[in-house]
Amino acid sequence: MKLLINGAERVVADALRGMAAAHPELRVDVERRLVVRRDAPVAGKVALISGGGSGHEPLHAGFVGPGMLDAACAGEVFTSPVPDQMTRAASQVHGGAGVLLIVKNYTGDVLNFDMAAELVEEDGIEVTKVVVQDDVAVTDSTFTAGRRGTGGTLFVEKLAGAAAEEGAPLARVAEIARRAADASRSFGVALHGPTTPAKGSPTFDLPPDELELGIGIHGEPGRERRAMLSAAEIADVTVEALLADYPASPPGPLICLTNGMGGTPLLELYGFHAEVVRALDERGATLARSLVGNYVTSLDMAGCSVSLCEVDDELLRLWDAPVSTPGLRWGH
Amino acid sequence: MKLLINGAERVVADALRGMAAAHPELRVDVERRLVVRRDAPVAGKVALISGGGSGHEPLHAGFVGPGMLDAACAGEVFTSPVPDQMTRAASQVHGGAGVLLIVKNYTGDVLNFDMAAELVEEDGIEVTKVVVQDDVAVTDSTFTAGRRGTGGTLFVEKLAGAAAEEGAPLARVAEIARRAADASRSFGVALHGPTTPAKGSPTFDLPPDELELGIGIHGEPGRERRAMLSAAEIADVTVEALLADYPASPPGPLICLTNGMGGTPLLELYGFHAEVVRALDERGATLARSLVGNYVTSLDMAGCSVSLCEVDDELLRLWDAPVSTPGLRWGH
Amino acid sequence: MAGQTAERDAAFIVEWLRASTEAVRAESDRLTELDSAIGDADHGTNMRRGFTAVMTTLDAEERATPGGVLLVAGRTLVSTVGGASGPLFGTLLRRSGKALGEAERVSDEDVRDALRAGVAAVGQLGGAALGDKTMLDALLPAVAELPDYAAAARAAEEGAKATIPLRAHKGRASYLGERSVGHEDPGAASAALLLGALFQVSR
Amino acid sequence: MAGQTAERDAAFIVEWLRASTEAVRAESDRLTELDSAIGDADHGTNMRRGFTAVMTTLDAEERATPGGVLLVAGRTLVSTVGGASGPLFGTLLRRSGKALGEAERVSDEDVRDALRAGVAAVGQLGGAALGDKTMLDALLPAVAELPDYAAAARAAEEGAKATIPLRAHKGRASYLGERSVGHEDPGAASAALLLGALFQVSR
Ligand SMILES: Nc1ncnc2c1ncn2[C@@H]1O[C@H](COP(=O)(O)OP(=O)(O)O)[C@@H](O)[C@H]1O
Ligand SMILES: Nc1ncnc2c1ncn2[C@@H]1O[C@H](COP(=O)(O)OP(=O)(O)O)[C@@H](O)[C@H]1O
Ligand SMILES: [Mg+2]
Ligand SMILES: [Mg+2]
Ligand SMILES: [Mg+2]
Numbered sequence A, B: 001m002k003l004l005i006n007g008a009e010r011v012v013a014d015a016l017r018g019m020a021a022a023h024p025e026l027r028v029d030v031e032r033r034l035v036v037r038r039d040a041p042v043a044g045k046v047a048l049i050s051g052g053g054s055g056h057e058p059l060h061a062g063f064v065g066p067g068m069l070d071a072a073c074a075g076e077v078f079t080s081p082v083p084d085q086m087t088r089a090a091s092q093v094h095g096g097a098g099v100l101l102i103v104k105n106y107t108g109d110v111l112n113f114d115m116a117a118e119l120v121e122e123d124g125i126e127v128t129k130v131v132v133q134d135d136v137a138v139t140d141s142t143f144t145a146g147r148r149g150t151g152g153t154l155f156v157e158k159l160a161g162a163a164a165e166e167g168a169p170l171a172r173v174a175e176i177a178r179r180a181a182d183a184s185r186s187f188g189v190a191l192h193g194p195t196t197p198a199k200g201s202p203t204f205d206l207p208p209d210e211l212e213l214g215i216g217i218h219g220e221p222g223r224e225r226r227a228m229l230s231a232a233e234i235a236d237v238t239v240e241a242l243l244a245d246y247p248a249s250p251p252g253p254l255i256c257l258t259n260g261m262g263g264t265p266l267l268e269l270y271g272f273h274a275e276v277v278r279a280l281d282e283r284g285a286t287l288a289r290s291l292v293g294n295y296v297t298s299l300d301m302a303g304c305s306v307s308l309c310e311v312d313d314e315l316l317r318l319w320d321a322p323v324s325t326p327g328l329r330w331g332h
Numbered sequence C, D: 001m002a003g004q005t006a007e008r009d010a011a012f013i014v015e016w017l018r019a020s021t022e023a024v025r026a027e028s029d030r031l032t033e034l035d036s037a038i039g040d041a042d043h044g045t046n047m048r049r050g051f052t053a054v055m056t057t058l059d060a061e062e063r064a065t066p067g068g069v070l071l072v073a074g075r076t077l078v079s080t081v082g083g084a085s086g087p088l089f090g091t092l093l094r095r096s097g098k099a100l101g102e103a104e105r106v107s108d109e110d111v112r113d114a115l116r117a118g119v120a121a122v123g124q125l126g127g128a129a130l131g132d133k134t135m136l137d138a139l140l141p142a143v144a145e146l147p148d149y150a151a152a153a154r155a156a157e158e159g160a161k162a163t164i165p166l167r168a169h170k171g172r173a174s175y176l177g178e179r180s181v182g183h184e185d186p187g188a189a190s191a192a193l194l195l196g197a198l199f200q201v202s203r
């Protein structure tokens, strides 16, 4: 596989240089791999910090800005950032109202963010951590490191970001983040695996007539390999898995993120979204909002994921609240 | 190649169904393959209509909305729409101030839009047509059907859309569109070809150590095949070709669109953008704005294109003017 | 071979279009493959979609005259194909239909004159000349042989094959420059199918 | 084999880390390949980045004590690796360094006790147990053999291989469920490299 890069070891730094050039509204520290709101610290506002391995763009750095994150820490491709990044980010964005860390549930991310949280607290900054674990493909999660954090992270960052922007205190922002995390479910499907710069070839090989169900966002193989399905069939499998995981059947009103993994064209993704909406509808679920696009990606992986978030009026209001980031932007 | 579809013949209709579900702010006629601003016709506003083959999303349907297009006509994959679509669109969006047709310079698009223009004029609606032909890879354009219209189309639709939204009359909106088209240059590179639903395999095969220079957005092979280059080298070749095509050296301030063809991850694209900015800078060019992302795509083609638009204060003001579409959104 | 006095009615044109549709359907993948080499891999799909629509239209409403059949067929192509081939083949049929006027029966000389007018209109619309590696490279030599349908079909076939060594100067393939050399033009291949179908139904 | 009375100084630990770095560099692609099968294809890159940084740090500033060397090496791993292996291998070294305290020379029994403390800390931090298909499956049997460095290296190697038939219950590989069976754990393979390097420099 050919990649549009200067060398595997330079990929993340180069991307951050590009972000710096493209987004004057952000402060990008290429050396320390931090992307920060230009107006940070915002006095009196809870600061949201997230981050994770690179390769999922626009998540997380593309979600930095008013109404969403204050800072994102970029790790190497598919490798969580190191604690020094999070502590440095905290010192730059803490506006006196505490820091919320949004962490995807992977051993590496949790360990590194935990170490950072300890250090930040030692500096006298109030810290709360919310772990996103929305991937319903991980069924027997007692035998695993829990569920993975995937597309639902976007919901958590958006909803908690809106609450923080409104001036809510840390406990309240954390509560919103936890509610959003609890209300989120995701399921992903790959048609071919992603090519990491370090490996230079797809992390898993899929025969031309098979697909991988229940994949994560790190090029790990999924839980099951099956004969290729149509968009309608994939939507049925996906929506079935998602709805089955909610306590109520059907759940309350939903925000639906029909997400591309990076290598699937928007044309196909919209067609798939039509089937997701149909599959939800057939099962009595109510769609409050939808978002279609490449938001939580896995490099050039072909495939898609669907993330749902069950919302009440408050969460829906926070979803509709203005956001102004490179990757997500609406409202006034 | 596997695709996330229900069948080749359903791809465009399915995608439009998905757009309808995802974008209540648009009116989508799946049958007639039209995407229209919900508030159309806007009385007294010049109506902008564009369209073309599908497979380039978000272009054009994703650029329908305040500050950009009033309607987009979606053809089959890589096939221009038929005149009936444009005439129907005109009847829906004409607000009494005339219609501007924005056409990418392909034989099919030009012929079909020309036929439509004749019919619309027969209905007593004032029509002006602007043809975008920004692809500098087509060097000896006297021996071809002219230059192709590619990424520069985004500049034309955005700048003319802003002028129309401000209430400029048809002649003025058309003049802005022409100035934008004249000021635009594009050059594209492919690392692997796109897979059309009808063909089911990449439209051209590239060996693992070669790339295709000067490609268009329809999976046509480019003008030259070369041994694989680094991102920095690709940026140099690209920027060199673009700048050489401007009469002045260096040209005036530029808007730069660093565009993904659909299958290249955002991580790589930002890294490439860093090199484009460097290459421009080394050649004395001034960057006024940049935009990085998948905007004018070619299904799942891996690769990128760079589009430049030389701007004066007026064009820059129109660029910064608010726009609110699924694919491009900023300002208030 | 069709005699010079043969009278052709609307059914003859319908049969021609039906035979063309069958040929286009059978060869659709090959046409797309040709278009994949020097174009955008949609020509087979385009032609199949268009001719399928033509047959649906003609099956739904009968036309009394050869000219009427061609007119509605051409209009259907324009309305359903898109791309370059839609307006061009559409114009070929529409303009031929116009030339045949209201007559219920026409001679093979009338057909020849009509198709020549149609082909001339294609040339005018697209601005291409013989040797530009387009459908005209099959159409022009073919109509020159009419009303000898067999010779016309052969000339179209040879004209299509003769596009292989040419460099394209019109349409999408022209962007390839020298790299367009060595491939048969898909539109010319389609044109040869239409002329082959015409010969077939003329016997 | 190292005698029970051998005294180990800071240089010994530096040599161990240097040999580890060489081994990790030499095996980096294999480690990534292993991680590709049941993880996310970054383990080799992670380890190489971390240990390269460790050597840079150690070459820049000398440490007087074995404990001091391990502390700074562990901290460097934590600060440069990320992922699961950064905090875990970092903790292994840091905690071992802490256990060795300020002594300028330590016995092989001290090294044994320190590494056992380090491995215990890894278990506590990551919550994994023997048989969960992690680095602990190499580390635990290895430190049980210390201060016999040869036996420890052998045990680590065997422990790593023994992860092949296991189903992962921790880390990324656990998401694969049954499909994690049949592959060697990359972190365990790395741990075996470190123990192999220790044996090598102990002779
Ligand atoms: N200017 C032209 N004049 C005549 N024929 C043309 C012209 N441009 C293209 N064609 C014909 O159209 C064919 C391509 O048709 P098709 O693939 O359906 O449309 P598109 O090129 O828009 O994808 C070419 O092979 C060529 O024969
Ligand atoms: N909870 C844990 N306890 C001990 N070791 C673990 C744990 N989780 C993962 N590991 C080890 O980490 C290795 C993976 O390291 P690496 O690939 O560098 O990090 P990541 O999994 O974050 O990509 C696994 O092979 C395993 O040996
Ligand atoms: Mg990792
Ligand atoms: Mg086409
Ligand atoms: Mg074509």
Ligand SMILES: [Mg+2]
Pocket (backbone or CB within 6 Å): D035, D039, D040, D041, D042, D043, D083, D172
């Ligand atoms: Mg890993």
